[in-house]
Amino acid sequence: MRNDAGRTEERLIDIVNGWIAREAPLLPILNEVQASFGYMPENAAAVIGRELNLSRAEVHGVISFYHDFRKEPAGRHVLKVCRAEACQSVGGREMAEHLKRLLGLDWHETAADGSVTLEPVYCLGLCACAPAAMLDGEMIGRIDEQVAAEIVREVRT
Amino acid sequence: MSITVWVPADSAARSVGADRVAQRIAEVAAARGQAITIRRNGSRGLFWLEPLVEVETAEGRIGYGPVKPADVEGLFDAGFLNGGAHGLCIGRPEAHPFLARQTRLTFERCGIIDPVDLDGYRAHGGLAGLERAVAMPAAEIVKEVTESGLRGRGGAGFPTGIKWKTVLDAEGPQKYIVCNADEGDSGTFADRMIMEGDPFVLIEGMAIAGLATGATKGYVYTRSEYPDAARVMSRAIEVARAAGVLGHSVLGSGHAFDMEVRIGAGAYVCGEETSLLNSMEGKRAVVRAKPPLPALKGFLGRPTVVNNVISLASVPVIMARGAAFYRDFGMGRSRGTIPIQIAGNVRHGGLFETAFGLTLGEIVEEIGGGTLTGRPVKAVQVGGPLGAYFPPSLFSTPFDYEAFAAKDGLVGHAGVVVFDDTADMLEQARFAFEFCAVESCGKCTPCRIGAVRGAETIDRIARGIEPEKNRAVVADLCQTMKFGSLCALGGFTPYPVMSAMTHFSEDFSRPPVREAAE
Numbered sequence: 001m002r003n004d005a006g007r008t009e010e011r012l013i014d015i016v017n018g019w020i021a022r023e024a025p026l027l028p029i030l031n032e033v034q035a036s037f038g039y040m041p042e043n044a045a046a047v048i049g050r051e052l053n054l055s056r057a058e059v060h061g062v063i064s065f066y067h068d069f070r071k072e073p074a075g076r077h078v079l080k081v082c083r084a085e086a087c088q089s090v091g092g093r094e095m096a097e098h099l100k101r102l103l104g105l106d107w108h109e110t111a112a113d114g115s116v117t118l119e120p121v122y123c124l125g126l127c128a129c130a131p132a133a134m135l136d137g138e139m140i141g142r143i144d145e146q147v148a149a150e151i152v153r154e155v156r157t
Numbered sequence: 158m159s160i161t162v163w164v165p166a167d168s169a170a171r172s173v174g175a176d177r178v179a180q181r182i183a184e185v186a187a188a189r190g191q192a193i194t195i196r197r198n199g200s201r202g203l204f205w206l207e208p209l210v211e212v213e214t215a216e217g218r219i220g221y222g223p224v225k226p227a228d229v230e231g232l233f234d235a236g237f238l239n240g241g242a243h244g245l246c247i248g249r250p251e252a253h254p255f256l257a258r259q260t261r262l263t264f265e266r267c268g269i270i271d272p273v274d275l276d277g278y279r280a281h282g283g284l285a286g287l288e289r290a291v292a293m294p295a296a297e298i299v300k301e302v303t304e305s306g307l308r309g310r311g312g313a314g315f316p317t318g319i320k321w322k323t324v325l326d327a328e329g330p331q332k333y334i335v336c337n338a339d340e341g342d343s344g345t346f347a348d349r350m351i352m353e354g355d356p357f358v359l360i361e362g363m364a365i366a367g368l369a370t371g372a373t374k375g376y377v378y379t380r381s382e383y384p385d386a387a388r389v390m391s392r393a394i395e396v397a398r399a400a401g402v403l404g405h406s407v408l409g410s411g412h413a414f415d416m417e418v419r420i421g422a423g424a425y426v427c428g429e430e431t432s433l434l435n436s437m438e439g440k441r442a443v444v445r446a447k448p449p450l451p452a453l454k455g456f457l458g459r460p461t462v463v464n465n466v467i468s469l470a471s472v473p474v475i476m477a478r479g480a481a482f483y484r485d486f487g488m489g490r491s492r493g494t495i496p497i498q499i500a501g502n503v504r505h506g507g508l509f510e511t512a513f514g515l516t517l518g519e520i521v522e523e524i525g526g527g528t529l530t531g532r533p534v535k536a537v538q539v540g541g542p543l544g545a546y547f548p549p550s551l552f553s554t555p556f557d558y559e560a561f562a563a564k565d566g567l568v569g570h571a572g573v574v575v576f577d578d579t580a581d582m583l584e585q586a587r588f589a590f591e592f593c594a595v596e597s598c599g600k601c602t603p604c605r606i607g608a609v610r611g612a613e614t615i616d617r618i619a620r621g622i623e624p625e626k627n628r629a630v631v632a633d634l635c636q637t638m639k640f641g642s643l644c645a646l647g648g649f650t651p652y653p654v655m656s657a658m659t660h661f662s663e664d665f666s667r668p669p670v671r672e673a674a675e
Contacts, residue, residue: 023374024457026439031381031420065441065598067423068381080382084343085538088588089501089576090529122425122542122592124382125346126169127574128204128499128506137384141172 008041016051026052026062030069039070074117075110077155079103080134083120086127095131095143096120102152116155159192160238163211163218165268167200167353168385169346174225175208181226182210185233193238199354201268202508203255206247214240220250255505255524260486262494263471264510267354273392275400278357284402286476290365291410298369299325302472304480306492310347311337311428311465312540312569312645314491314558317472320462323452324370327460332372334363335437335456335463338379338386339421339428342541344572347496348466350508352379352386355470356393357402360416362469364407365476366462367414375416376456377466378433381423391418425596429644430463432598443598444644465570467496486512491557491568499525501538501574518552521575532577536585536661540569542592543649545656546576546585565656567649582661586631587615589653593646603638604647610634611654621669628658628665 015032019025026048033044045059052059063069081096100106103118110117126132129141135151143151164170164179179195186193203209209222210232219240221232228245235243247253250268261267270277278284290298303318324332336359340348351359363375379387394416397403405413424442426432431445434456455461471493475483483493491513497520500506504526521527521537528534536546545566547554554564561568576585590611597604611634618627635651642648658665 024438027422027436028419031422034422061441062439065424066421069422084592085542085585085588086344086501086572086574088585089574089580121382122596123341123343123345124168125340125349126172127344127346127501127572128503129169129173129207130501132172134382139168139172139385141169 005043008037008043009047011036012041012044012047013051016048020051026054026059030063030066034069038073075114077116077136078119079116079151079155080119080121080124082122082124082126082130082132084123086123087131090130092131095148098145099133099148099151102148103155159194161194161196161213162238163196163198163213165200165208166197166272166385167207167268167350168383169204170200170207170209171385173207173223177226178208178210178224178229181229185229189233191233191238196271198270199268199272200350200508201250201256202264202350203250203253203505204507205505209247209250210237211250212238212240216240217249217251220247220253221245222247255507255509258524259510260494260512261510262474262483262486263358263467264351264355264496264508265474266358267350270355272354272356272389273396275357275396275402278355282477283357283473284361284408286473287361287364287402287408290368290476291408291412295325295369295371298365298476301480302369302475305475305483306480306487306490307468307471307475307483308491308558309465310467310471310495310570312567314568317464317468320452320464321366321369323450324372324460324462327453329460331374331457331459332370333456333459333461334366334370334372334375334416334469335434335461336363336375336377336466336469337428337430337433337463338377338383338466339433340383340466340570341380341425341428342543342570342572344500344538344541344574345498345570346500347498347508347571348379349383349386351466351470352377352383352390356390357397358470358473359390359466360393360397360402362472363416364403364414365472366464366469368407368410368412370460370462372460372462373413373415375414376437377416377418378421378427378437379418380421380427387418387420394418424598425592426598426644426646429646432644433463434461441598443600446643467570488512488514488555488557489559491559495556495568495571497556498572499575500572502528502530502577503575504529513555513557515556516552517547517554517556517573518549520556520573521552525573525575528575528577530577530579532579534575535578535580536576536582536657538574538576538585538653539572540567540652541572542589543567543645543652544569544572545652546582546660547656548660550660565652565659567652582657582664583615583619583667586654586657587612587619589650589657590615593650597646601642601644601647603641604650607634607638607647608650611638611650618665619667621667624666631658
């Protein structure tokens with residue numbers, strides 16, 4: 001019987017093989033690993049590096065550069081709230097504080113029950129429908145107190 | 158006969174309920190035994206009216222917006238399927254003042270067609286530019302684009318034709334067209350709208366760029382914050398490939414060009430072209446020093462055109478209607494049209510494509526209709542998070558690369574974010590530093606460390622600690638960042654900071670806070 005690390009390695013190699021024939025495959029591989037596992041497994045840098053003939057340090061350096069790659073799994077829901085200027089101009093700062101209070105979380109924190117992770121994001125391109133957020137990849141614009149309450153209800157269920 | 162109802166699938170429209178509205182329309186139509194076909198378009202760019210539902214009638218399309226699911230029964234009661242009167246009716250969208258005042262060239266079809274319907278694209282004038290280009294020698298295409306006066310719409314304003322010529326003349330086993338779709342500037346959404354609303358125009362522009370330079374492979378590099386854009390773009394590429402618009406023989410010309418979408422992983426700095434290239438190559442997305450120019454040593458060290466979405470999406474109309482047609486719009490050295498994105502605290506936020514030359518005041522007050530809150534405008538940030546804050550006293554500045562530069566600002570990617578008089582400009586200056594600190598790639602010390610020190614110094618000013626001395630420190634720091642950073646992130650962060658301090662000095666004179674005594 002294979003252990004967890006062995007199964008993880010097998011999945012990582014499968015992902016690498018899906019891209020290896022393409023030009024410059026590392027970034028799409030890392031994106032797919034993040035999407036598939038929900039985080040970067042501990043052995044990801046070593047396994048991917050070995051398959052692509054890169055050093056573990058090189059792959060680790062790339063992983064650590066980007067905001068999207070997590071060391072640990074996120075909550076069941078991920079709420080990304082926009083902090084950028086267009087949202088600020090229509091009360092985005094206050095709305096972000098309001099959501100933080102309702103969720104009892106600060107930026108980058110995950111609820112103790114694992115229900116939701118709160119992340120800042122800098123622009124979702126919804127700048128004429130601000131303030132905006134993204135919940136599990138779905139866009140939410142014109143957030144007011146009612147919409148905020150709906151978001152909180154949804155992540156708690 | 159089945160009536161066609163259009164409901165936008167643009168992500169901004171979806172963010173305010175377009176999917177629920179489409180579903181509700183389908184339900185009510187079914188319950189009433191009414192035969193309808195719901196089609197999904199991009200957005201027209203009148204975002205305060207989204208979701209903007211349009212019905213095809215004998216008099217043309219009639220628009221209703223903003224529609225909520227709860228409005229749908231009432232719309233059916235009012236006979237909206239025949240263009241019936243209703244409080245949400247805006248009449249023919251083309252006749253709406255916000256659209257009627259525009260000159261839509263790049264966005265000609267956006268919000269009108271089904272984004273992945275190639276026949277619809279062709280029926281609305283699409284592919285005419287590429288059809289002309291396949292019959293021309295590469296150098297002639299480059300000449301046409303050069304003569305159009307098109308400059309990079311990403312923000313730098315570099316002449317597109319000159320960049321293409323450098324790549325055409327470069328030797329290399331493989332050349333590339335890389336579309337910079339890493340639209341991270343707050344207040345901008347033009348790239349997103351094109352990718353979601355008319356992706357074929359970008360594909361056509363990239364294929365023309367390929368023919369013009371000898372590049373046979375293209376990449377669209379977009380952000381992970383734009384999942385809808387990536388999905389629609391990828392689908393459109395498949396459709397174009399199946400129809401022979403892309404592939405080993407573009408439109409049967411014998412010239413090969415194919416392309417794919419690559420997605421970033423959350424790093425604002427990737428909008429800088431050399432950092433984007435490193436990111437695409439699977440490296441840490443740190444900025445590269447120039448030279449060598451990406452045109453000579455770009456993706457994988459090979460000759461590469463790196464152009465913004467709007468630059469490339471403007472090429473088809475230039476090729477279809479000629480350089481002179483395009484060049485005749487605009488002012489000074491800013492030729493053609495620019496899609497201005499009006500956002501933030503504004504009544505009529507949206508996309509306004511027009512010739513260069515409108516004043517900032519016209520854009521904010523006349524077209525944007527002033528603030529959403531109804532309070533006086535205090536500041537307008539133009540050009541994203543690295544753009545300057547303009548006070549109303551500079552509203553006479555015309556929208557033009559050189560005119561904005563002369564006022565210590567920049568047009569950038571043409572985002573305009575409006576703030577009312579409740580804005581605290583010290584907070585805005587602090588945020589500019591904070592953002593730079595979060596997103597710095599770390600290569601240049603003035604950017605990596607200066608941004609952190611800048612935010613700390615602003616905090617001291619906020620607490621009334623030696624304000625005069627600390628303002629001088631900020632100014633000095635900005636000077637160092639401006640001249641000591643390789644790219645615009647560190648180099649332009651001084652724009653919002655210095656403009657806030659210069660034009661809104663009252664926000665930077667705070668009384669000392671008691672507990673702040675040192």
